[in-house]
Amino acid sequence: MSKQGSLLAMNAVTIKDVASAAGVSVATASRVLSGHPATSPDSRAKVESAAKELGFMPNAQARSLRSTKTDSIALLISDVRNPYFSDLAHAVEQHARAAGLMTFIGNANEDAAQQDDFLATMLSRRVDGLVIVPQGLNEESNQPSEMMNRVLSSGIPTIFVDRALPSVQVPAITANSAQALDEAVATLQSLGHQNIAFVGGPKHASTALERYSAFETALANNGLHADEALHFVGDFQPASGALAAKWLLENPAKPSAIIVADAPMAIGALRVWRELGVRVGSDLSVITFDEVDAMLIHDPPIATIGHDLSQMGKMAVQALREVMAGQKPEPEELISKFTLRPSVASAKATQVMEGKVRP
Amino acid sequence: MSKQGSLLAMNAVTIKDVASAAGVSVATASRVLSGHPATSPDSRAKVESAAKELGFMPNAQARSLRSTKTDSIALLISDVRNPYFSDLAHAVEQHARAAGLMTFIGNANEDAAQQDDFLATMLSRRVDGLVIVPQGLNEESNQPSEMMNRVLSSGIPTIFVDRALPSVQVPAITANSAQALDEAVATLQSLGHQNIAFVGGPKHASTALERYSAFETALANNGLHADEALHFVGDFQPASGALAAKWLLENPAKPSAIIVADAPMAIGALRVWRELGVRVGSDLSVITFDEVDAMLIHDPPIATIGHDLSQMGKMAVQALREVMAGQKPEPEELISKFTLRPSVASAKATQVMEGKVRP
DNA sequence: TTGTAAGCGTTATCAT
DNA sequence: ATGATAACGCTTACAA
Numbered sequence: 001m002s003k004q005g006s007l008l009a010m011n012a013v014t015i016k017d018v019a020s021a022a023g024v025s026v027a028t029a030s031r032v033l034s035g036h037p038a039t040s041p042d043s044r045a046k047v048e049s050a051a052k053e054l055g056f057m058p059n060a061q062a063r064s065l066r067s068t069k070t071d072s073i074a075l076l077i078s079d080v081r082n083p084y085f086s087d088l089a090h091a092v093e094q095h096a097r098a099a100g101l102m103t104f105i106g107n108a109n110e111d112a113a114q115q116d117d118f119l120a121t122m123l124s125r126r127v128d129g130l131v132i133v134p135q136g137l138n139e140e141s142n143q144p145s146e147m148m149n150r151v152l153s154s155g156i157p158t159i160f161v162d163r164a165l166p167s168v169q170v171p172a173i174t175a176n177s178a179q180a181l182d183e184a185v186a187t188l189q190s191l192g193h194q195n196i197a198f199v200g201g202p203k204h205a206s207t208a209l210e211r212y213s214a215f216e217t218a219l220a221n222n223g224l225h226a227d228e229a230l231h232f233v234g235d236f237q238p239a240s241g242a243l244a245a246k247w248l249l250e251n252p253a254k255p256s257a258i259i260v261a262d263a264p265m266a267i268g269a270l271r272v273w274r275e276l277g278v279r280v281g282s283d284l285s286v287i288t289f290d291e292v293d294a295m296l297i298h299d300p301p302i303a304t305i306g307h308d309l310s311q312m313g314k315m316a317v318q319a320l321r322e323v324m325a326g327q328k329p330e331p332e333e334l335i336s337k338f339t340l341r342p343s344v345a346s347a348k349a350t351q352v353m354e355g356k357v358r359p
Numbered sequence: 360m361s362k363q364g365s366l367l368a369m370n371a372v373t374i375k376d377v378a379s380a381a382g383v384s385v386a387t388a389s390r391v392l393s394g395h396p397a398t399s400p401d402s403r404a405k406v407e408s409a410a411k412e413l414g415f416m417p418n419a420q421a422r423s424l425r426s427t428k429t430d431s432i433a434l435l436i437s438d439v440r441n442p443y444f445s446d447l448a449h450a451v452e453q454h455a456r457a458a459g460l461m462t463f464i465g466n467a468n469e470d471a472a473q474q475d476d477f478l479a480t481m482l483s484r485r486v487d488g489l490v491i492v493p494q495g496l497n498e499e500s501n502q503p504s505e506m507m508n509r510v511l512s513s514g515i516p517t518i519f520v521d522r523a524l525p526s527v528q529v530p531a532i533t534a535n536s537a538q539a540l541d542e543a544v545a546t547l548q549s550l551g552h553q554n555i556a557f558v559g560g561p562k563h564a565s566t567a568l569e570r571y572s573a574f575e576t577a578l579a580n581n582g583l584h585a586d587e588a589l590h591f592v593g594d595f596q597p598a599s600g601a602l603a604a605k606w607l608l609e610n611p612a613k614p615s616a617i618i619v620a621d622a623p624m625a626i627g628a629l630r631v632w633r634e635l636g637v638r639v640g641s642d643l644s645v646i647t648f649d650e651v652d653a654m655l656i657h658d659p660p661i662a663t664i665g666h667d668l669s670q671m672g673k674m675a676v677q678a679l680r681e682v683m684a685g686q687k688p689e690p691e692e693l694i695s696k697f698t699l700r701p702s703v704a705s706a707k708a709t710q711v712m713e714g715k716v717r718p
Numbered sequence: 719t720t721g722t723a724a725g726c727g728t729t730a731t732c733a734t
Numbered sequence: 735a736t737g738a739t740a741a742c743g744c745t746t747a748c749a750a
Contacts, residue, residue, distance in 0.1 A: 014727055025737045030729060038735055055509060060483040061420040061429070062727030065742050070420070080452075080464075086445050093439075093466060102480055105439075105464050107452060121461055124419040150414060270656045294653040297629045373743055384721045389745060399719055421743035424726050 013054045022050035033058065064126065072102040073129040073320065074122040076115060080107045082264060083292045084309065085133070088162065091313025092131055099321060101128070108135050110236075116147035123150070129157040129320045134165045136204030144168060157323035161316040163206045164331075171323065172331045173315045174206070177289075178214045180305045180338040181259070184287050185218040187303075187344055188257045193285060197230045197255035199244040199265055205236065211261050211289065230255055234265050241268025248284075249276070256285060259305075263290035270298065281343040291339065301341040307334060372413045381409035392417065423485065431461040432488040432679065433481040435474060437595075439466045441623060442651045443668065444492070447521065450672025451490055458680060460487070467494050469595070475506035482509070488516040488679045493524045495563025503527060516682040520675040522565045523690075530688045532674045533565070536648075537573040539664045539697040540618070543646050544577040546662075546703055547616045552644060556589040556614035558603040558624055564595065570620050570648065589614055593624050600627025607643075608635070615644065616706065618664075622649030629657065644706030650698065660700040666693060 019029035024043050032039050032047040033056075050056075064070040075092050077085040093103040104127065106118035115135050122130065130151065137143055144152065144165060151158060152168065160172035188196055198215050201208030216226045232247050234240035244265060248258055260266040266288035273280055280286050281300040288295060291306030312334050322329040378388035383402050391398050391406040392415075409415075423429040434451050436444040452462040463486065465477035474494045481489065489510065496502055503511065503524060510517060511527065519531035547555055557574050560567030575585045591606050593599035603624060607617055619625040625647035632639055639645050640659040647654060650665030671693055678688040 015729095016727080026728085027730090027737055027739090028735080031736085034729075036729095040735055043735080057479070057482045059424070059485060059727050060480075061424040061485060062742090063729075065418070065420040065424055065727080065744090066729045068742080080439075080445050080449050081442065083440065083442070086439050090439050090466065097476075107449065117456075120416070121419075123416045126418060126420060267652045267656055274656065274658050274660075292652075293626045294651075294656055297626055297633065297653055297657060299633050299658060301633075374745095375743080385744080386721060386723095386746080387719085390720090393745075395745095397719060402719080418743050421726090422745075424728090424743080425745045427726075 013056050015056070015058070017054055018047060018051045018056050021054060022046040068126075070126050070128055071100060072104060072125070072127050073131060073317075074104045074106060074118070074125075074127045076106045076108055076118055076122075076130070076132045078108050078110050078133050078135065080105070082262075084263060084290050084307075087309040088133075088313055091310040092161075092316055093313075095314050095317040099317065101317075108133075110135070112136075112138070112145055116145055119147045119151055123154065123156070127156070129159075129324050131159055131161055131316050131320055133162045134160055134168075134206075136163070136202075136206075137165060139204070157320060159316060159319045159323060159329075161312060166206070171319050171329045173312055173319060174210070174331070174333055175307050175312070175336050176214075176333040177211055177305060177336040178217060180336040181211070181214045181218040182221055183338040183340075184259060184303070184305060185215070185222050185224070187338075187340060188285060188287070189222045189224060191257075191285070191344065193257040194224065195227075195230060195253050195255040195257070196224070197232065197248055197251065197253075197258040199232045199234050199241065199258065199260040199269070201234060201236045201261045201265075203233070208236070208261060215259060227253065229253055234261070236262050236264060238264045238268030238271075241265030241270075242272045243268075245269035245272035245276075249278070258284065258286055260286065260288040263288060263292045263295065266290070266302070267294055270294075270302075281346045285344050287338075287344060289336075298343070300343040300346060303339060303341045303344040305336050305338050307336055372415050374415070374417070376413055377406060377410045377415050380413060381405040427485070428487055429485050430459060431463060431484070431486050432490060432676075433463045433465060433477070433484075433486045435465045435467055435477055435481075435489070435491045437467050437469050437492050437494065439464070441621075443622060443649050443666075446668040447492075447672055450669040451520075451675055452672075454673050454676040458676065460676075467492075469494070471495075471497070471504055475504055478506045478510055482513065482515070486515070488518075488683050490518055490520055490675050490679055492521045493519055493527075493565075495522070495561075495565075496524060498563070516679060518675060518678045518682060518688075520671060525565070530678050530682065531690045532671055532678060533569070533690070533692055534666050534671070534695050535573075535692040536570055536664060536695040537576060539695040540570070540573045540577040541580055542697040542699075543618060543662070543664060544574070544581050544583070546697075546699060547644060547646070547706075548581045548583060550616075550644070550703065550706060552616040552706075553583065554586075554589060554612050554614040554616070555583070556591065556607055556610065556612075556617040558591045558593050558600065558617065558619045558628070560593060560595045560620045560624075562592070567595070567620060574618060586612065588612055593620070595621050595623060597623045597627030597630075600624030600629075601631045602627075604628035604631035604635075608637070617643065617645055619645065619647040622647060622651045622654065625649070625661070626653055629653075629661075640702040640705045644703050646697075646703060648695075657702070659702040659705055662698060662700045662703040664695050664697050666695055 015026055015029050019026040028043050029047050032044050079085055089105050096103045108115035112135050160170050164172035200212045219226050232244045287303045289305045291304040295302040295304050319329040374385055374388050378385040387402050388406050391403050448464050455462045467474035471494050519529050523531035559571045578585050591603045646662045648664045650663040654661040654663050681688040
């Protein structure tokens, strides 16, 4: 009912104020407020009401300075604006929160310097654990960055998610797309496609390697032959997808189907094809990784290879908590899922272009 | 070259260790490490090399416990997975980082309880400022939540972004869509559309109110009359967009054009229309708020009313820093931008359905 | 320029 | 069950 009059009333109410208001010692107040068992119902009542009355907010810095735990973890992803990662971030955050952990989301922006910057900040803040989508090894040295090494040798519980770093012994939650690509290739092949192009990611990303190698295996499994001339190496960004789209149209092998390794590249490519009048689904069959909105509302809808990001986030938090508890979790693989949509079914063996679209 | 042998080497190197390794007092070490002017070149050299040698990472808790500043701000958004907000988050983060501030991104999940939870955590962590997309007033009491009131009376620098709260005196960076909607309506009208439907957002969001009222004004400006029967009240989520899509098809007024107040609803709607065979761009003209990928790759591309989120983020951080510096910034409005795309141009006055699609 | 020491708000230890 | 007090790692008067 009463109004707090002071304008510049900085919230300076400490546990000391609560204690004296409740007529007990700070020790007792602390015990009550942090749920310590050794407290009498009487003091519990007094302290709790005093705390509420005064609007007491414990100072997290002070608390964790003393207790050496912060009840927080950090999640480092490559790009907040990529729906794949924002879905992952959301999942990690939800599961962490359920475990009483606050999540700091950091954005590497596909940039090693920003990655290191964020890691340094998190180390300073003494987070209790780290979930990292690693940006890959240094181009020249072929080693993890200095900051990453510091993280790894610091003993702070860490797990990788989505990607892994070769030769780095950290539990990783990754996806296995072998089965999904097998299905995808088999589907395309059964529709008569012989020349299937692949737009892959940068070689520093383990996901890019895994996807391409699974693709090669899938070709072999289906009696098709891999052809480097049908492999475009992109960088997981829309601009490289646009380049890939043109590359495809000019490809002498005239591929009639294409598999794209992530949604941003697919978006870049789809835009180009639409502008050039290539009808996806009839002129060209397209399958892409990442089941995002844009693929679902496309007409016809694009067939996708998707991941249960919610599950991936859950597994990541779970694994991290095991590490935090001193256990050593096994690396786990999530099975990617292929979802067939009309776009593929309607693409029966049409050779791309047939002279009509090619410039 | 040398390998750190200890497996459980928890990073316990403090400023004390640095000081003794450098042969100076902790005070001197602290001064060097935090760039205090009163330091000799000699001790600077010694301390810096010692710190590097030992891999010293200052403990952020201890530092800010003493200095009462955390060099961090919190950003509370409605939904990380909505590209609109993840773009905004990215912009805020980039500008804050440029100002030496770490950004904690929190997700209200369009839920007042999660909003309050996050705010409490941030208050505990003593962030130096808050950028908030407010979730609206309590349905019943018509008041801000208790936690929000606590934030407002705490004196901690706060600004609102995207949305505002009526009668709450906090500087807000919002968007003004009057001009964009004027253009949009004029364009539709010049194409012959008379019955333009509007799919709006929930009334607790100030953006929903602003957009609808600007739409009404735009109708009037263009000599059209507003009609409540053409107004669908959604909740900014895909599911309500799907409902709106069906509502449109069954609407007795047979609207031939529709404006949707956000991208998630538009996505829900577009999916339904595609499934029902409604050809957007010829059977129906669609304009939507939020310039996201899905609208750009749609065939035909969807006309949008977009915002420069990067600019909005910049203005938000700027305004926040002014408040932190003790100034009182004026509320600012960003002008929304209408981008015409073929989807509208190709929609010439076709009455939706014409019997053929209606169930 | 440097060192000594107090103090930030908690929790943990040790008596009682 | 409770209270006094040390301690967490750092910054900052205050002295020297």
